[in-house]
Amino acid sequence: MIYQGNSISVKELDGGLAELVFDLKNESVNKFDKATLSELNDATQAIENSSAKGVLVSSAKDSFIVGADITEFLQWFEQSEEEVVASVLQANEIFSRFEDLSIPTVAAINGIALGGGMEMCLACDYRVMSTAAKVGLPEVKLGLYPGFGGTVRLSRVIGADNAIEWISGGAEKRPDAALKDGAVDAVFAPEQLKEEALKLLQRIVAGELDFENRKTAKKGKLGLNAIESMMVFETAKGFVAGKAGKHYPAPVDAIKTIQKHANFERDQAIAIEAKGFAKLAKTPVARNLIGLFLNDQSIKKIAKDHTALAGDVSQAAVLGAGIMGGGIAYQSAYKGTPILMKDINEQGIQLGLDEATNLLTKAVQRKRMDVGKMAQTLTRIRPTLSYGDFGNVDVVVEAVVENPKVKKAVLAEAESHLKEGAVLASNTSTISITDLATALKKPEDFCGMHFFNPVHRMPLVEVIRGEKTSDKTIATVVKYAQKMGKTPIVVNDCPGFLVNRVLFPYFGGFAMMLRDGADFEHVDKVMEKFGWPMGPAYLLDVVGIDTGVHAQAVMAEGFPDRMAQDFRSAMAVMFDENRYGQKNSQGFYKYELDKKGKQKKVSDEVAHKLVDSVVESKQEMSDEDIINRLMIPMCLETVRCLEDNIVNTPAEADMGLVYGIGFPPFRGGALKYIDDMGAAKFVELCDQYSSLGKLYEPTAKLREMAAKNEKFYA
Known part of the structure; x- marks a missing residue:
């Protein structure tokens, strides 16, 4: 045995070869936590001091390496930006040290290799992949981009254009796509993978393949001239920005980073990557998207606990x-x-x-x-x-x-x-x-x-x-x-359960705004700009106004103090006029088929006249007012659902809204929205709108939280 740790071992194989095996003890998957990173450094040193002629990198688990342990690395993100850079560079030194071994390395990717797992594969000279495996760099889904050299190595292995697509899209890649793009060198059936990987390593050691040339290429510059660089990067930035939207900066920042380090060799390029990574790590978007990822893990664990008693x-x-x-x-x-x-x-x-x-x-x-x-x-x-x-x-x-x-x-x-x-x-x-x-x-x-x-x-x-x-x-x-x-x-x-109970106060706030003279198309635009996939009028049309009227009656009966309406709502008028939304092509908007046969909304003068009929007084409303008048009732009802034990945890409440009604993910959920604002400031905001009634009245417990400066997420 060349090296033995808790998550990594290095053993001798026939023919002077060595095998570095990832096998994190007491875990079902391999992941990069701080201890594993430290062991990788120690294992690399042990290989340097051994007589090994080549190294096979493998996993003893069904997956290869699922990525970094985000729960541990969150501690990094609590540091200053400069400290985050230092921590990332320290981790990168370990990957680079492994990459710089004087002997060839081959990764046998038997299962999922994502994020840091894929970056480990990229630090190897060659990669072979099982037909059952998936690879990728999905960090943009957490508001980040790869930080262990991924933007540097991938762009030099598969080219800038392919790397941009991989990194900015964040998708998992199947073997055929990975092979086509050049991210892996061969694909084999699971039962053949290790044997074929060893054959490849033996061929390299025998001098049939030039591994040193590969090492040199990965450590060098990207090699694009000025015109090629402009065509690749500028075109990609515009396209990706349009798809990602302004609330999600990571995909475009990844492209900018690859562009910045294209003309630098590896170590300087990694320093550029680390600086940009640290900047993203300190953003609210990254914090909230990482929070959602952890919430998702939490609710999966809760669901798993439930199924212990399940029947067939x-x-x-x-x-x-x-x-x-x-x-x-x-x-x-x-x-x-x-x-x-x-x-x-x-x-x-x-x-x-x-x-x-x-x-x-x-x-x-x-x-x-x-x-x-x-x-x-x-x-x-x-x-x-x-x-x-x-x-x-x-x-x-x-x-x-x-x-x-x-x-x-x-x-x-x-x-x-x-x-x-x-x-x-x-x-x-x-x-x-x-x-x-x-x-x-x-x-x-x-x-x-x-x-x-x-x-x-x-x-x-x-x-x-x-x-x-x-x-x-x-x-x-x-x-x-x-x-x-x-x-x-x-x-x-309870009436409406979780999602509809929380959604209808939002619609209630919308109904009051229309009563007070707001233009529903402008409201939709403001809320879409805020991050919702569609504004409240459009959402009601999609849900079905007849469905909305029925649900509103149920909610009003269940919670009359805050959900009963003492005025005629625009939704009720639409219903009386048989305007049910998309299902019969008229609601707050008209719906026409586009060239692809899909419904598209069109402004409708008749709908505006119908809404005008319910206006009781014209009030001036800023965009900030519109956001507050819609978000406060939704957030407060989420708080009540938690307090009433309709839902057990903040994670379940927030994920219910993200998955059920498209709450803007980058804002983390209704309870995270309150946390980010601060309970005291949120309660103060509620009090500013107290004249609008019980929908805007904080609970006693929330006021207590505000006084104590407490949060829903510790």
């Missing part, structure tokens, strides 16, 4: 085969769980099948699957008009019309056909799960499973616990949501 989920069923039912059937079948799709008539069945087929066809057109997998997926969807096969079903999702009487009747009927221990779930956005359970003989086997539309795109599923819902039922539905590729968040029963 090998056969599902959906009741109601409309657009929503078809979407649920598609998602279940696409992710591998067979599903029965029941409706009361052939027309409904056909609608559901058409929806699933349409989604599968689009997936084929976008090359996300082939025709064979499409056919295989469709065979997992079995349409039926009867309950004949329901005795074999583990989970049934009811997705009929949003009417409590209809839902109760359907649920009670379905229950009578299920086997012992099977779980019933209702896809409802507003109706009380506890109330629906009164129609059932076994309310403990029933819960809510609220999907968001469109099902195939929206990552969130709210799993709603009724008063009598058992832990096993929750666990089973959480497990099913995970099998469908969704992020489940368990919430307790």
Whole structure:
């Protein structure tokens, strides 16, 4: 044994070769924490002092290295910018020391190699990849760019244009793409990978391949002349800026950094990378995106804890085969769980099948699957008009019309056909799960499973616990949501649950603004500039104004002190005029088909006149007023959901809003928004708008937090 540590070992192989193995003890994956970085330095020194003629770099785990341990490196980001630079350069010295070994190195990438894991691979002279592996530099998703030499080495290995696409896009690359771009030298089946990597290393040691030339190229300048540089970088900056948007600076900063260090050799280039990395690390965007990443890890752990009690989920069923039912059937079948799709008539069945087929066809057109997998997926969807096969079903999702009487009747009927221990779930956005359970003989086997539309795109599923819902039922539905590729968040029963309960105060603030004379198109523009994917008027059109009116009535009944409206709202006027939004091509906007057949919104004079009819007084409103009048009610209701134990943790609350309604990710969520502003300042802001009523009134606990300068996130 040449070296033995807690996460890295170096052992001797036949023929004078050595193998450096990553195997972080007591962890399911390899990652770069500070201890592993230190061990890499020690292992490199041990190799330098050995007689090894070449080094194979491998992993003893299913993944290669998933990246840096962000929980540890967050401590770096609390330092000053200069200290961050120093810390990053210290880590880079270790990678460069390994890269500068006088003997050849080959990385055998058996699984995921992302971020720091891919940067380790790039420090090797050659890279071979398993057909089961993925590689990439996804740091832009955290508001950063690669900091362990990734922008330097990748641009010199695959060229500036390819490196820009890899780094600014942050996507994981499959073996065929990595090989095509030159990021890896060969691709093999998993069972052949190590053997073939060793053969390659033996050939290099035998002098068949010039590894020293590779080392020299990676340590040199990028080698672009002035015209090539301008064409590559300036074109890319404009294109990427348009895609990323002004709230996400990292993708464009990555391009600027590659451009800055293009004419410098490695060590100076890495110093330039480190300086830019440190600057990004100190931004609120990076802090919030990293916070969301940690929140996502947290809710996955919570979901995993829930599933400890889960029953089997090998056969599902959906009741109601409309657009929503078809979407649920598609998602279940696409992710591998067979599903029965029941409706009361052939027309409904056909609608559901058409929806699933349409989604599968689009997936084929976008090359996300082939025709064979499409056919295989469709065979997992079995349409039926009867309950004949329901005795074999583990989970049934009811997705009929949003009417409590209809839902109760359907649920009670379905229950009578299920086997012992099977779980019933209702896809409802507003109706009380506890109330629906009164129609059932076994309310403990029933819960809510609220999907968001469109099902195939929206990552969130709210799993709603009724008063009598058992832990096993929750666990089973959480497990099913995970099998469908969704992020489940368990919430307790109340009007609107989590997401809609928080969303409708936002719409309530919007309704009051229109009453007070605001122009809804201007409001939409302000909120889109703030970071929302769409403003409130456009969002209501997408949700469906008829759906909005129904949900508003439920919320007003549940929380009359702050959600009942004592004025006629613009949404109610639209509803009375049969303007339901996108679904019938008229709402706050008109909708016309573009050249691609997609709906695009168009300004509508009739809609403005209808909104004018509800104006009670014209008030001057700045853009700041618009933001505050919409964000305060949403943030306060999120606080109330946490205090009322509708949701258990700030992470679950904020991720629910990001995944469920598109809360601007770079702002971190409603509770993080309060933290960033400071509770005291936020409460002071609420008090400025206190004349608008209870929607703007802070809770006593929030005032207490403000007085003590406390935060939701420690």
